Structures are given as structure tokens and as C-alpha cells.
Amino acid sequence: MAGSGIVGAAELAALGFFAGCPTATLEALAAQLRPLTADPGEVLMRQGEQAVSFLLVSGGRVTISHTGDDGDATVTIGPGAIVGEIALLRDSPRNATVVAAEPLTGWVGGRDAFATMLEAPCMLDELVRTARQRLASYVAPIPVGLRDGSELCLRPVLPGDNERTARGPVQFSSETFYRRFQTTRAPTPSLMRYLFEVDYVDHFVWVMTDGADGPVVADARFVREEDPHVAEVAFLVGDDYQRRGIGSFLMDALAVAAHVDGVKRFSARVLSDNYAMRAILNRHGARWHRDDLGVVTTVVDVPTLRDTSLTPTQYREIRSLAKQVMRAVG
Known part of the structure; x- marks a missing residue:
């Protein structure tokens, strides 16, 4: 899933998630990320497993599926999204399974990279907003x-x-x-x-x-x-x-x-x-x-x-x- 290579701050800046973030902050984060590639159908995260990483999607789409007491819920998200942040924010097992829906490119970050994001106000606000929206997608109309x-x-x-x-x-x-x-x-x-x-x-x-x-x-x-x-x-x-x-x-x-x-x-x-x-x-x-x-x-x-x-x-x-x-x- 994860490849080798160097991630540049300019690549991260191209994602809407990081809009407004200073270059120095992105450089610190980029040094802690690894490139990601995945084929369609590849399971990237499983519901119930302990969270140790998150994904940043730069190309392609992923399907996020949650199984709960009230039934199943599925959403599909694409470039510019962060995936896996909810379990890291809560320090809890993953609440959904993530599968590549298309050929996927992006980056993988561990707990150190996530800590860097939490310390940057420009990223923390976006993280919380994204997590709330992700969780809201599981509610019933x-x-x-x-x-x-x-x-x-x-x-x-x-x-x-x-x-x-x-x-x-x-x-x-x-x-x-x-x-x-x-x-x-x-x-x-x-x-x-x-x-x-x-x-x-x-x-x-x-x-x-x-x-x-x-x-x-x-x-x-x-x-x-x-x-x-x-x-x-x-x-x-x-x-x-x-x-x-x-x-x-x-x-x-x-x-x-x-x-x-x-x-x-x-x-x-x-x-x-x-x-x-x-x-x-x-x-x-x-x-x-x-x-x-x-x-x-x-x-x-x-x-x-x-x-x-x-x-x-x-x-x-x-x-x-x-x-x-x-x-x-x-």
C-alpha cells in the first residue's frame, strides 16, 4: 500500500484540506508522510481494528462503510480527503472499513504526523470539521x-x-x-x-x-x-x-x-x-x-x-x- 519516496510541501498545498496552511507547517508534516498507491478493491482500513495511521487522498476515490446496530451506511469520497482521522482523534478502534474504489494515490501518516496536524491550528480546525461531517453521514434522515x-x-x-x-x-x-x-x-x-x-x-x-x-x-x-x-x-x-x-x-x-x-x-x-x-x-x-x-x-x-x-x-x-x-x- 505505502510506497517509498519524498513528499513535498507543494504537493500537500494542492489539497483543499490544507488551504491557508503556512509552508513551514506543511514541510514539517511532509517529512512524516509516505506515498500511497492502491488498486481498486484493496482494503485500506477495517472496522474494529486499532488505529495507527491516517490517509490523505490525492487521486482516486475510496468507499467508507460502517456497520452499526441501525444498519449499514456507505459513503464515497475523493481527492483532497483525509481518511482514518476519527479513530485517531478519539484514540479508539476504527468505526468503518475503507476500500479503494478506483486506482488510488496519496500519502500515509502515523501518530507522529497526526500529532503535527493537531498542533497546527490551520489543520486542527479542518480535522474536527471533517470528522464531524464524516460521522454525520452515518445518521438516518x-x-x-x-x-x-x-x-x-x-x-x-x-x-x-x-x-x-x-x-x-x-x-x-x-x-x-x-x-x-x-x-x-x-x-x-x-x-x-x-x-x-x-x-x-x-x-x-x-x-x-x-x-x-x-x-x-x-x-x-x-x-x-x-x-x-x-x-x-x-x-x-x-x-x-x-x-x-x-x-x-x-x-x-x-x-x-x-x-x-x-x-x-x-x-x-x-x-x-x-x-x-x-x-x-x-x-x-x-x-x-x-x-x-x-x-x-x-x-x-x-x-x-x-x-x-x-x-x-x-x-x-x-x-x-x-x-x-x-x-x-x-
Whole structure:
């Protein structure tokens, strides 16, 4: 699996995982890595074995399979990913089996290399965010019935949702983008990465999908502000899925996650003619103040269960899911 050779800092810098890391930090890490090659079908890690290394994928894809009490879950990830970090972070046996899905290239690092990554703030933040997203991919979506009789699924945002949203079949018109981002331009790749690769604590995102494995049709998020008890909320709903109560439901789901996360107030900054978003917040006592031209702001208390339209069962399911994701990596 591991080959011989010298790993250069420039090779590591080409991976998105290391974006923003100083060259000196990458040079120290590169000296502790070994090149990796693997053929399709080759088992790289096994669930249950003791963790002694991690992988950095530069080319090809791997399949990560987890077997648990609630069934099996499988995800596929590609270039730029780190694999095997969760067990090292937790100092526990591996919780998944990793198999090369395509001819694979990359690097292998041991505990010393992993310690180097933990000591570098630019890598530690990315490690924790990646681990949370990896663990979140093992949770089961919650079916949600809408007022028109259709059914969607609620789950936390996952790795790959960025690409699935950008290239998926659900349309987000320039008007929809304008109401969300206050510009008609499509989001840049760096903004999309920020929107979909989150830590689930200071930046939490729910998505609604059309089917358990279907496309993302809507998302809702809160981003913690300087005051840790306040978080800004925002929503985005695909054109064909608007006016079906999705925004109202997502507001309720965000409220549940906020209570789990210790957030007490929601802030919002929206276009003054974004009446759908304003109506959702008006139901929770919003008082609007003019900010920039055509933009208004408000701050409301995070709704309690009594203030939402959730059933007690929905509340418990959503709360359990949010808690599971937020506490995946301590």
C-alpha cells in the first residue's frame, strides 16, 4: 500500500484540506508522510481494528462503510480527503472499513504526523470539521410530511452536498439567489465550500432532500455571532419547492438545534421585500430595523416547542439528531 519516496510541501498545498496552511507547517508534516498507491478493491482500513495511521487522498476515490446496530451506511469520497482521522482523534478502534474504489494515490501518516496536524491550528480546525461531517453521514434522515401531502427528508448537511447542489436537478433561480445572498450572481466555489462544509456547532446546517438519497431542495442554517448566545439564520429553498411550508418547518428545526447548542436568540438580515422570510420571523415576534438600502434586520428569541408547529415526536427526533451530530467529536 505505502510506497517509498519524498513528499513535498507543494504537493500537500494542492489539497483543499490544507488551504491557508503556512509552508513551514506543511514541510514539517511532509517529512512524516509516505506515498500511497492502491488498486481498486484493496482494503485500506477495517472496522474494529486499532488505529495507527491516517490517509490523505490525492487521486482516486475510496468507499467508507460502517456497520452499526441501525444498519449499514456507505459513503464515497475523493481527492483532497483525509481518511482514518476519527479513530485517531478519539484514540479508539476504527468505526468503518475503507476500500479503494478506483486506482488510488496519496500519502500515509502515523501518530507522529497526526500529532503535527493537531498542533497546527490551520489543520486542527479542518480535522474536527471533517470528522464531524464524516460521522454525520452515518445518521438516518427524518421523513417530513408537508402540508401539500408530499414528503421530504431532513438531515444535517453532509460531505458532497456542495457538489450535489451545484450540479443537481433542483433549480435555484437568480431571484432566489438574490433574496438569499443579495446578489444575482451564483455563489463562488469558496462561498459554496463555506456554506456546505461546517462544524455543526458554530455553524449548523439542516438540509431537506427529495428522498433519503435524493437531491438537496432546501437548506437552513445558523451561524454563531461574537456573542455565543446569538446566531444569524438564513434559508434557501429551490424554486419548485417554495410556498409549501418548508421554510416554516426549517425554522422550527433550527430552533430545536439551537436549544441543543446553547443559542438563545436568532438574528436575521434580509431584503425588505423578502416577505416570505419576514413572515416566518414575524410569527416569532420580529421587529424590523432598516440597515442598508433595501435591507432590514431583526433579533428574536429562539422559539420554544410551544412556539413551533412540531409534534412532540418530531421534536424528540430532531433534537436527538442534532445532539448526535453536535457531540460526534468532543
